[in-house]
Amino acid sequence: MNAPSEIPSKIPTAKKSGGFRHWELLVLLWLAFFLNQADRQIFSVVLPLIRSDLGFTDAELGLIASSLVWTYGLLVPIAGFLGDRFSRRNIIGFCLLFWSVATLFTGLCATLVQFILLRGIATGGGEAFYAPSSNALLGEKYAKSRAFALSIHQTAVYAGIILSGLIAGYIGEHYGWQNAFFLFGGLGIVLAGVIFLRIPKDPPLLAPQKNIKQEVLATAAHIVKKPTVVLLTLAFGCMVFVNVGYLTWMPTFLVDKFGLTLTDAGFSSLFYHHVGAFLGVLIGAKLSDHYALRLPKSRVIVQAAGLFLAAPFILIMSLSTSPLLTYVALFLFGVFRGWYDSNIVASLYEVVSPKIRSSAYGLVLACAFLIGASAPYLLGILKPTLGLSKGLAGLSAVYILGGLFLSLAAWVYFDKDQQKAQHETTDLS
Template sequence: MKKGYKWLILFLLWWAYFLNQADRQLFSIVLPQIKAELQLTDTQLGLIASILTWTFGLLVPVAGFIGDKVSRKKMIGFSLLFWSLATILTGFCSTLLQFIFLRGVATGGGEAFYAPAANSLISDEHQKNKSLGLAIHQTAVYCGIILSGLIAGYIAETYGWRSAFYLFGIFGVLISVIIFFYFKNDIPVRATQPLSVFSVGKVLIKKSTFILLTLAFGCMVFVNIGYLTWMPSLMVEKFHLSLSQAGFSALFYHHAGAFLGVIFGGQLADRFAKTKPIYRLLVQSVALFAGAPFIYWVGMSDTLTISCLALFLFGIFRGIYDANIYASIYEVVSPSMKSSATGIMIMFAFIAGAFSPLLLGVLKPTLGLSVGISSLWVSYFLGGVFIMIAIVRFFRKDRIVHTEFNTVIEK
């Protein structure tokens, strides 16, 4: 029963994460229609996307600290319910300020409370196969983004962009009810050591490996947010695709590759990490270095075929990296700080990454989207460098050994 229960948890969290990513991607898919109807500038559109990410980044550490102290079931359920209602209301927006408040602040704020609790819970329930469990959860990101591109593009072309927000928001409300129902008597509230914000920060700031992994994650998110926001528009402008075609092409090939990569990366890391946990980090570093050239070709290719192939290969290596994001930091963070550490890591990454869509929007009228997106390869390369420094200099010192009795030994 215990084994089946942990997979039930993973199944339900997968759907929650699916909606987390689908709702976040909706704006980028219907962005051309919103721009045309409301006469918003590229900079204003980039600002809306950036505010969502900044709000998410600022609130996610708060969610992390709370997630180490209260029922994670309640955090996950109310988070999904809140951002789904905000998504529904976004369909009624008609001004820039309304988009900033409902799409940027409300949606971003609601989504912030999901990931720390969910990843911490999965890590606890799947201790022997951490990377695999987290990798399966991560596939919801790719499926959510792919299907949102296809479904939202079709709905927007057929019924208008507002209907897309209504549909995904209502679906989210229904899933939140299911989560409350199934999680109500099953998920235990785990007692953890009471720690203040300052004591957690004091411990983590001494972990050089944690800091470098966080910097690398910021580099990856910078690329990801910029690509997700503007790639559908690039497909429309450069290859003259329809909204549904652009949404599908921009998102499917990359995330299909990432889907394959994340499963492979999770299994690979779990296999080698049983004897040498440092391999989790090595897998991530190699993946970032290998993915960088394909990011360049995503923007600079002259044909749709080459661009889609580059997106697929970029996705393969992105997925391999993704499989070990949280499993890697949990190698150097004690169990009582998992949710807090996750929140802090996500905060930094998304605050830094939020500048990407705004920067690309500002540069678009002069340099163009092709040059802007292709230049994101530099960020991936820097991320690989940060992880290599952690491997060579700090990991062995920062490593935490988890014993069978749920205690830790710092080495």
């Protein structure tokens, strides 16, 4: 098989100034990622209202949430390959427009099938195309401050989830759950237009090939030969499993266990955890950037430490009978989860060739989200018998498993795989 054809072009880079122009790309992509996460979280916040209004069972609500993650996982590798072969600006703008329209129309849904089609397949499908292109574009634009730029971008996850919890909960309680979808969908449509106007179109790094299937298989075979990538992917899958399970059911958990209002539950379930994660991701980035200059595997070690240290607080969060203790545990769970998040992309980029970073990240995302997608559905099935407290507590064991995968990668395989990446060419045959 022929290697992907390289296009001899230079990616546009910002001028070496500290002004707004230099950081405009990061600002706009931060806003896009903010809406990516906010749109994804709205459903979980207004879930009790949808259940009451439309009469869905817990399993059906879990199925709707899982359908988005399954769709995301299936489509994100395609997104990664397109991100190496077409304008990333165009991919980001069009996918933002698509998922925002789907979010807006989710407010009109009334049946299970409609929610699965619009909320699960359309929204999840649109969101799948964002991360590979945006992270690759940021990694190239801000090469000298990559971990910092990617970590700032990552903070949009926490801000989007926190504010969507507060805003969607308030709108749902006072104006109906439908209007939460209308608001965030409309904002995304406007931002898509701004991105097309303000971000220059970038040339692709690789020429599109006629046989995309062979390209996918060749790149997959190339990265699967690196045990570090496989272990990073398995650990990522553990994190996604915990994350989507927690995000889907935590607002309902607080409503049912402590009798909070929907607005209070939407805020409390997300605010304390993601403020902690915001701090943790900045701390983790600084730690890894400092030590990685001498010991590149430090990025993976920081991730492993984050998962191990977060696990006990997941257990406390789930089993505590005190709202205050639950919030403290949520915060510390978030701090150490942030350590992990700070190097998701940077760790992978240490062991893959620069020319296939978008493709490789797409494949890693696909596997991780397919591993983790079943969590909302499984917790929904177990809720009537086991209860959410025990179900959420079990997520701590999944974090420990992820930490073990990362420890194995750091101490056994990382050095060899990083050396391979440093000497690789674009020949992926």
